[in-house]
Amino acid sequence: MKSTTIDSVDWRLLDALQQDSSQSNQSLAERFGLSTATCLRRVRRLRDAGWIVREAAILDPERVGALLTAVIEVSLDRQDAAALEAFEVRAVADEAVQQCYRVSPGPDFVLIATVRDMPGYQVLAQRLFTTDANVRNVKAFFSVKRAKFDPRVPLPTPSAPSAVASSLRS
CATH class of the missing domain: 3.30.70.920 (Lrp/AsnC effector binding domain/regulation of amino acid metabolism (RAM) domain)
Incomplete structure (x- = not known):
C-alpha cells in the first residue's frame, strides 16, 4: 500500500462517504468547497491507497428474510x-x-x-x-433485538487528524 498523507479535507471526505457512499462526486465537491476534479482525484487517491476498502449497500435483514x-x-x-x-x-x-x-x-x-x-x-x-x-x-x-448496527469506523476529531495521519502511514 502506498504511503498517503491525510489532511482534514480527506478525513471529512472519508466521514461523509462512510455515512453515505452513494453521494455524487459533484455533491461532495460542493459540500467541501472543492472542484469536482479535485474531489474525484482525492477520493480515487484514498481508494488507491487502501483507505477505502470497498463500498456496499447495507440491506435490511428482515426484508430479505434473514431474521x-x-x-x-x-x-x-x-x-x-x-x-x-x-x-x-x-x-x-x-x-x-x-x-x-x-x-x-x-x-x-x-x-x-x-x-x-x-x-x-x-x-x-x-x-x-x-x-x-x-x-x-x-x-x-x-439476538432478540438489534439496538444498533453501524459499520462506520470512528475517525479522529478535526483537531487531531495530523497526529493520527502520521501514525497511520505505511
Missing part, C-alpha cells in the same frame, strides 16, 4: 497456526458469517452470523462446527 442473528464463540482443540488458519478460512468463506474475529483470551473466534431461522442456524452449525473435528466448543447467543 436470526447469532453471536457465536468458537473454541478449537488445537490452536497452532495451521489449525487457526484452516478454521478461519472456512468461516470467512461461509456466506452466513458476516464477521469473524480471532480473539484472546477466551474462545479462539467470535463470529457474527445471520440466517433465516433456527433451522438455518442448525445447517450453519453442521457446516462449520459439527463436521470439524478440531472444534471443541461452540456457544451461540441469539
Whole structure:
C-alpha cells in the first residue's frame, strides 16, 4: 500500500462517504468547497491507497428474510497456526458469517452470523462446527433485538487528524 498523507479535507471526505457512499462526486465537491476534479482525484487517491476498502449497500435483514442473528464463540482443540488458519478460512468463506474475529483470551473466534431461522442456524452449525473435528466448543447467543448496527469506523476529531495521519502511514 502506498504511503498517503491525510489532511482534514480527506478525513471529512472519508466521514461523509462512510455515512453515505452513494453521494455524487459533484455533491461532495460542493459540500467541501472543492472542484469536482479535485474531489474525484482525492477520493480515487484514498481508494488507491487502501483507505477505502470497498463500498456496499447495507440491506435490511428482515426484508430479505434473514431474521436470526447469532453471536457465536468458537473454541478449537488445537490452536497452532495451521489449525487457526484452516478454521478461519472456512468461516470467512461461509456466506452466513458476516464477521469473524480471532480473539484472546477466551474462545479462539467470535463470529457474527445471520440466517433465516433456527433451522438455518442448525445447517450453519453442521457446516462449520459439527463436521470439524478440531472444534471443541461452540456457544451461540441469539439476538432478540438489534439496538444498533453501524459499520462506520470512528475517525479522529478535526483537531487531531495530523497526529493520527502520521501514525497511520505505511
